[in-house]
Structure formats: C-alpha cells, structure tokens
Amino acid sequence: MNFKTQEIGSIDKLSFRTKAAKGKPLNERDIAEAKAWGAKLNVPVDEKLLSKKEKTKDDILAIRDLSSLMAIRFFEKSGLDIVYDGEQKRIEMYQHAIQNSNGFNFVGHVRSFDDKYYNIASCENHVSMKNLFHTDELKFIAxxxxxxxxVPITGAATLAYWSDNKYYIEKWAKENLPPKKRNLSARREFILDLARNVLRPNIKSLVENGATKIQIDEPAASMFISKEDLEIFAESFNESVKGINCEFSMHICFSDYGALFPQILEMKKCSEHAWEFANRDSTKLGGTKETRNGYSGLDYFKEYGFEGNVGLGVINVHSNFIPSPELIRDRVLYGASVLGPEHILVNPDCGLRTRSWDIAFEMLSGMTKGAELAREAV
Amino acid sequence: MQAFLTGAYPHSEELVAAHREHARKRITKEELNKAVGKDLEALIRLQKVEGFKQIVDGQLDWGDLLRPFSKLYGIEKGSLTRWYNNNTFYWAPRVTGKIEWKDSVLKGILSPNANKLIVPGPYTFSLLCETPFYRNRDEIMFDFAKALNSELKHHKVPYIQISEPSLVFSPPDENTLEKSIDAVAEAIKGIKAQTLLQTYFGPIEAIYPAVLEYPVDFIGVDFIETDVNALDSGFAKGLACGLVNSRTSSIERPEDIAEQANNIEEKLEPNEIFICPNADLDLRPGWVAEKKIASLASASKIIGELA
Known part of the structure; x- marks a missing residue:
C-alpha cells in the first residue's frame, strides 16, 4: 500500500502520568481527563488507582502502562498504520538514553526554544551501556x-552533540595535534563509543525481541557539517546497526538537509529518511513547486539517486494549525510526484509532544484522511 | 581591563519550572512575569557585584535574538530553525513586505536597569530571515538597518552591541561585506553610544582585516574558534576577546583567561581590550554561567593588577 501513515516519536504526557511519576497526588481534573480519554479510546481507567494519595512503586508503573496503552490506542484510533506508544515511558529522547548509560553526569537545564528545555549531561568517563532501555517498552507495545x-531510538551523534564532551576532549588534549584535528578525533571517539557500546546492544536486543522497524532519531544531524564530521555521522549509523538485520529508518528535522549529502547515502542499511518539511511549507492548496515551497529538500534524494523511501513530514508540530485532509493530500501528492508514490510514507514533521492530545488527535486523524485522499488520487 | 556579557543568559531552574507550569496553564502570565523579574534582578545584581560596567538584560524575555524584530512592519513569525550548530532554535522572521519601523519593538521587554542593548546585525538578519518578498538580501540589509537605526535612537543607551555571528559562520564575499559595512553605518548613524560588532560561532580569519572597516568602536572575536596566530597585528580598533566558552560546562581558570588575553593584546596590539564569553551563555545551565562570569571577573582583576 502506498502512503502508509506513521508517527515520528513522542506525544505529550497527560497530567495523571506526569504527576504520578513525580509522586504528586492527582486532582479531580487530572482524573477526569484520564477518564475522558479512556472512554474515547476504549481503555479501562482504574479510578481507584489514580485516586490513591500515596502510590507505591507498582502503582506508578501501572499508571505508566496505562499511559502507554492509551497512547497506542490514540494512534490506532487516529488511523495510523504504524504505531508506537508516543514514548510515554521515557522522560524525553535524550535524558532517557543518557541516564541508562555510564559515563555521564547531568548538569542542568538549557533552553531549546520558547518554554522547551532539556537537561544537558556532561560526559566525564568512558561511555558504556548501563541498562537496556527500550526492550521492555517494545514488549509491552507488541x-x-x-x-x-x-521503535524510535535516539542516535549516537545526537546524544553526543547534545552533551558536553569533557572526557574525550581531555583525553585527546594529551595528543600533540592541531586543535581542529584534536577536537574532531575527540568527537569521533565519543560518537563511535556511543554507537558501539550503547546503541548497538539496544538495537540488537530490540531485534531479538521482535522489532521489525527501527527509526534512529538524529535531529542534531546537521550541527557539524564538515566533510569529516558527516563521514563520522554516517559511520556512527553503520556502527550502530552493524551485524543486525532489520528495516532501519532515520529521522532528521530542523536541519540544513543539503549539507548532509552525499555522506548520508553511505548509511547502507538505512532504507527510509523521515524529515520535517511542513514547518517550511505554505498552507495553500496545490501541487506546484511554489505552493509546496517547503518540500524542496526532496530534490536532494532525486539528485543523488536515493532508492529508498521518504517519510514525508506533513504536519508542522510547533503550531496549532490543523492542516485539512486536502492540504495533506496535496503535500503527499507533491512528494509522490518527485519520488514516486511507492517511495512515500506519511508522518508529522517530528513528535507531537508540544501539542495537546486534542490537537494532536485532530492533526493525526486529518493526516490519515489526507493520505487516503492521496491514495484515491493516484 | 573590563569584562562584560555578550548575549542571552540562561534561565534559572526556578524560571524553567515556571515556564513549564505556565505552558500547562497551572500558573498565570503574571506569575510567570514575576519569575522572569526575579531572574532579571539576580542577573543585574550579579553583573554589578562582579564590577561589570556594561549591564545586559540577558534577553530573558525575548524568545530569541531575532524574535522582537519579527514585530517590525513587513515581518511575521516564520518557521522554527536551528540556531547555527547548536541544540537551540529560533523562529525565523518571514519578510512578507517592505521592512519599516513604526514603533519600538523592544518597548516593554527591555529592562531600564540594563545600559547595553544587543541587537542582530543587518548581515546576520538578512541570512537568517525567510524572504518571500525581497529579491536580494542586500536590500533586506539596508531596510533592516534603517529600522534598526530608528529602534536604537528610541532607546538611547550608552552601549550597543550589534551581533553578527553569520559574518564568521557564513562569511560574505567581498562585495557583500562592503555592503554590510555600509548597512552597519546606516544602523548606527547619529547614535551616540559606544558600539561593538560582535562575531561568534566561527573564526574571524576569513574576514580579517576587512572587518576592521566596520564603523564601530570595538570588534568582538570568538577566540574559542579563532587562532590568534592566524591574525596579523595592527588591530586598529578596540577588541572584545571571547575567551570563555559558552558551549562547554568546563569552567575556565581565571589565570588562563588572563594569560590568553595578554598574549592576544601583545600579538594584535588593539586600541583597547575587553574580555567576554565567546557567545550567549544561555547555551549552558545557569550555575555554569555564574561560575564562568566569576572566572571572567577574576581574570579581569588579575589583568588589572598586572597592568
């Protein structure tokens, strides 16, 4: 089937989930919201459990499972063909991976934009895996x-770029090398240690436990765009998946896509690139280059002869604007006109974490309707 | 030797929490503003305690460097875009008509306790905005420079910093560089203030010594990215040395900053020299920024004692 629909990563966590994780009691509003979504998604909600003033560790785990189940049903009900659980069991994509790895200390919050922050970690020792951090999550979803x-999993380069590379920089400072070469060597060793010691064992375990499609998230892909850095980037993907057979995709967003070529084509096992486009696009209907001005990045795939698939971002995740099914259709058909309908999957630009569940549900439902319209039009 | 800050300042953990609570509608805008006010007060106090004469407001309530300027006539908020090679983002201004200044875009968000105003430079603005209206970026530079000039005249502060990271991140060709120099001249025409053109996120070699042609009092150089040995002496301007790395959590030793500043001064022979972070300290958490400021202030004292 053409134009299969999928999510990219995280969705927001409802207040019953976030408050329970922090050990805070839930108020009537939190419980009412959980019950309303439970009813809408046909997920039984244990009101007694949510109302407990003092929750045990098992209670909190049960609430996390409830949140995960709701997110699965949320995606199913909005009509997606490929689902996950909106990363309901992770704190967020960076912190979850880092706190399950050895060698890091968290140093505090840094603003990403507006009121969004992330907890940055400093790498202060050789990097290795502390715990497998996605396997149980996958088993529950399956x-x-x-x-x-x-399964979305944060990539090695992004984990490295978002951290302070203290340990490897200090290690390489002992070598008598020019600063540029020294910094690059420190960056390479850091990224490849993450790929081999953290990513690979997690990916291996996921595949052993039945994962058939894994998306490696590299939103920071274009932070370092020298030829040498992009070669390391491709190498890190190849090292992460070395010896493992599975369908692999890569998600990149808010990046200078042109800068990534041709090196990203060296990721030989990557059969799909899922990118953000709608954020850059006009909201006018139509299928011309002018109306679809946000999708010029597709031309790179054509120019460089990429034979895999593209996950087409058709929803701007940082706006409450809900694209109509007709606008989704036109974006999808434009993508199909550039790369061929058999190469297009349909998804939001990125995870919908910054939108409310009401808005995200409307967006995804509209997206699946739009994909259907596009199928009818082809 | 004086020290100062050159850009946005990190939010305290309390302000981070307040923003999150506000996003979840658990506190009001007034309560959020109160939290911003507390951070601002602490930042102003910190700079005064450390002996800084140029006081910034840390752009705590700006969103990003370009955001207020999306309020200029002819501009609207565009798409979310990566801020150079950092894990931070800005909303690109989308220029949909001729850029014009009708009223102050910084009114209400600029602290009266700050005496240094930091604004984006014309070249940087022209590269970072989206341009469905203008046919070439030179025109944007000039129209933005004119609007900037009105904004700067409106505020009458003694210190002005024009931030031009793109000059060293994506250096212009010779022709564009010349036009950018003219645009900066337009932006500060008739302004009575000490002016600084701050470059960061890249080495200055590609535009050196031409960068000395900008009609400003000081040029800021990111010495985390720039190799001083690649520059010839005869830096016939004031020099702001970016020696504290805003992109690591490691805290620089004051002695090392002082030594580097002295080496730079000996090598380049600028008219006057300041020390500062290489870029916005909001790229690291608040406690890291505080320690870096303390190092900078101590380095400033060491240099003063040696002078």
Whole structure:
C-alpha cells in the first residue's frame, strides 16, 4: 500500500502520568481527563488507582502502562498504520538514553526554544551501556497492538552533540595535534563509543525481541557539517546497526538537509529518511513547486539517486494549525510526484509532544484522511 | 581591563519550572512575569557585584535574538530553525513586505536597569530571515538597518552591541561585506553610544582585516574558534576577546583567561581590550554561567593588577 501513515516519536504526557511519576497526588481534573480519554479510546481507567494519595512503586508503573496503552490506542484510533506508544515511558529522547548509560553526569537545564528545555549531561568517563532501555517498552507495545510497530531510538551523534564532551576532549588534549584535528578525533571517539557500546546492544536486543522497524532519531544531524564530521555521522549509523538485520529508518528535522549529502547515502542499511518539511511549507492548496515551497529538500534524494523511501513530514508540530485532509493530500501528492508514490510514507514533521492530545488527535486523524485522499488520487 | 556579557543568559531552574507550569496553564502570565523579574534582578545584581560596567538584560524575555524584530512592519513569525550548530532554535522572521519601523519593538521587554542593548546585525538578519518578498538580501540589509537605526535612537543607551555571528559562520564575499559595512553605518548613524560588532560561532580569519572597516568602536572575536596566530597585528580598533566558552560546562581558570588575553593584546596590539564569553551563555545551565562570569571577573582583576 502506498502512503502508509506513521508517527515520528513522542506525544505529550497527560497530567495523571506526569504527576504520578513525580509522586504528586492527582486532582479531580487530572482524573477526569484520564477518564475522558479512556472512554474515547476504549481503555479501562482504574479510578481507584489514580485516586490513591500515596502510590507505591507498582502503582506508578501501572499508571505508566496505562499511559502507554492509551497512547497506542490514540494512534490506532487516529488511523495510523504504524504505531508506537508516543514514548510515554521515557522522560524525553535524550535524558532517557543518557541516564541508562555510564559515563555521564547531568548538569542542568538549557533552553531549546520558547518554554522547551532539556537537561544537558556532561560526559566525564568512558561511555558504556548501563541498562537496556527500550526492550521492555517494545514488549509491552507488541503485546498490545496488531498494527505495524516502529521503535524510535535516539542516535549516537545526537546524544553526543547534545552533551558536553569533557572526557574525550581531555583525553585527546594529551595528543600533540592541531586543535581542529584534536577536537574532531575527540568527537569521533565519543560518537563511535556511543554507537558501539550503547546503541548497538539496544538495537540488537530490540531485534531479538521482535522489532521489525527501527527509526534512529538524529535531529542534531546537521550541527557539524564538515566533510569529516558527516563521514563520522554516517559511520556512527553503520556502527550502530552493524551485524543486525532489520528495516532501519532515520529521522532528521530542523536541519540544513543539503549539507548532509552525499555522506548520508553511505548509511547502507538505512532504507527510509523521515524529515520535517511542513514547518517550511505554505498552507495553500496545490501541487506546484511554489505552493509546496517547503518540500524542496526532496530534490536532494532525486539528485543523488536515493532508492529508498521518504517519510514525508506533513504536519508542522510547533503550531496549532490543523492542516485539512486536502492540504495533506496535496503535500503527499507533491512528494509522490518527485519520488514516486511507492517511495512515500506519511508522518508529522517530528513528535507531537508540544501539542495537546486534542490537537494532536485532530492533526493525526486529518493526516490519515489526507493520505487516503492521496491514495484515491493516484 | 573590563569584562562584560555578550548575549542571552540562561534561565534559572526556578524560571524553567515556571515556564513549564505556565505552558500547562497551572500558573498565570503574571506569575510567570514575576519569575522572569526575579531572574532579571539576580542577573543585574550579579553583573554589578562582579564590577561589570556594561549591564545586559540577558534577553530573558525575548524568545530569541531575532524574535522582537519579527514585530517590525513587513515581518511575521516564520518557521522554527536551528540556531547555527547548536541544540537551540529560533523562529525565523518571514519578510512578507517592505521592512519599516513604526514603533519600538523592544518597548516593554527591555529592562531600564540594563545600559547595553544587543541587537542582530543587518548581515546576520538578512541570512537568517525567510524572504518571500525581497529579491536580494542586500536590500533586506539596508531596510533592516534603517529600522534598526530608528529602534536604537528610541532607546538611547550608552552601549550597543550589534551581533553578527553569520559574518564568521557564513562569511560574505567581498562585495557583500562592503555592503554590510555600509548597512552597519546606516544602523548606527547619529547614535551616540559606544558600539561593538560582535562575531561568534566561527573564526574571524576569513574576514580579517576587512572587518576592521566596520564603523564601530570595538570588534568582538570568538577566540574559542579563532587562532590568534592566524591574525596579523595592527588591530586598529578596540577588541572584545571571547575567551570563555559558552558551549562547554568546563569552567575556565581565571589565570588562563588572563594569560590568553595578554598574549592576544601583545600579538594584535588593539586600541583597547575587553574580555567576554565567546557567545550567549544561555547555551549552558545557569550555575555554569555564574561560575564562568566569576572566572571572567577574576581574570579581569588579575589583568588589572598586572597592568
């Protein structure tokens, strides 16, 4: 089937989930919201559990499972072909991976934009894996859906670029090398240690436990765009998946896409690139280059002869503007006109974490309707 | 030797929490503003305690460097875009008509306790905005420079910093560089203030010594990215040395900053020299920024004692 629909990563966590994780009691509003979504998604909500003033560790885990199940049903009900659980069991994509790895200390919050922050860690020792951090999550999801599953996992380069590389910089400072070469060597060793020691064992475990599609998230891909850095970037992907057979995709967003070529084509096992486009696009209907001005990045795939698939970002995740199914259709058909309908999957630009569930649900429902319209039009 | 800050300042953990609570509608805008006010007060106090004469407001309530300027006539908020090679983002201004200044865009968000105003430079603005209206970026530079000039005249502060990271991140060709120099001249025409053109996120070699042609009192150089040995002496301007790295959490030793500043002064022979962070300290958490400021202030004292 052409134009399969999928999510990219995280969605927001409802207040019953976030408050429970912090050990805070839930108020009537939190419980009412959980019940309303439970009813809408046909997920039984244990009101007694949510109302407990003092929650045990098992209670908190049960609430996390409830949140995960709701997110799975949320995606299913909005009509997606490929689902996950909106990363309901992770704090966020960076912190979750880092706190399950050895060698890091968190140093505090840094603003990403507006009121969004992330907790930055400093790498102060040799990097290795502390715990497998996605396997249990996958098992739960596999037991609770019959749809296709795609596991998102944060990539080695992004984990490295978002951290302070103190340990490897100090290690390489002992070498008598020019600063540029020294910094590059420190960066390379850091990224490749993450790829081999953290990413690879997690990916291996996911595949052993039934994962058939894994998306490696590299939103920071274009932070370092020298030829040498991009070669390291491609190498890090190849090292992360070395010896493992699975369908692999890569998600990149808010980046200078042109800068990534041709090196990203060296990721030989990557059969799909899922990118953000709608953020850059006009909201006018139509399929011309002018109306679809946000999708010029597709031309790179054509120019460089990429034979895989593209996950087409058709929803701007940082706006409450809900694209109509017709606008989604036109974006999808434009993508199909550039790369061929058999090469297009349909998804939001990025995870919908910054939108409310009401808005995200409307967006995704509209997206699946738009994909259907595009199928009818082809 | 004086020290000063050159850009946005990190939010305290309390302000981070307040923003999150506000986003979840658990506190009001007034309560959020109160939290911003507390951070601002602490930042102003910190700079005064450390003996800084140029006081910034840390752009705590700006969103990003370009955001207030999206309020200029002819501009609207565009797409979310990566801020150079950092894990931070800005909303690109989308220029949909001729850029014009009708009223102050910084009114209400600029602290009266700050005496240094930091604004984006014309070249940087022209590269970072989206341009469905203008046919070439030179025109944007000039129209933005004119608007900037009105804004700067409106505020009458003694210190002005024109931030031009793109000059060293994506250096212009010779022709564009000349036009950018003219645009900066337009931006500060008739302004009575000490002016600084701050470059960061890249080495200055590609535009050196031409950068000395900008009609400003000081040029800021990112010495985390720039190799001083690649520059010839005869820096016939004031020099702001970016020696504290805003992109690491490691705290620089004051003695090392002082030594580097002295070496730079000996090598380049600028008219006058200041020390500062290489870029916005909001790229690291608040406690890191505080320690870096303390190092900078101590380095300033060491240099003063040696002078």
């Amino acid at each position: 037991n609770n859906t019959k749809r296709g599953i795609k």
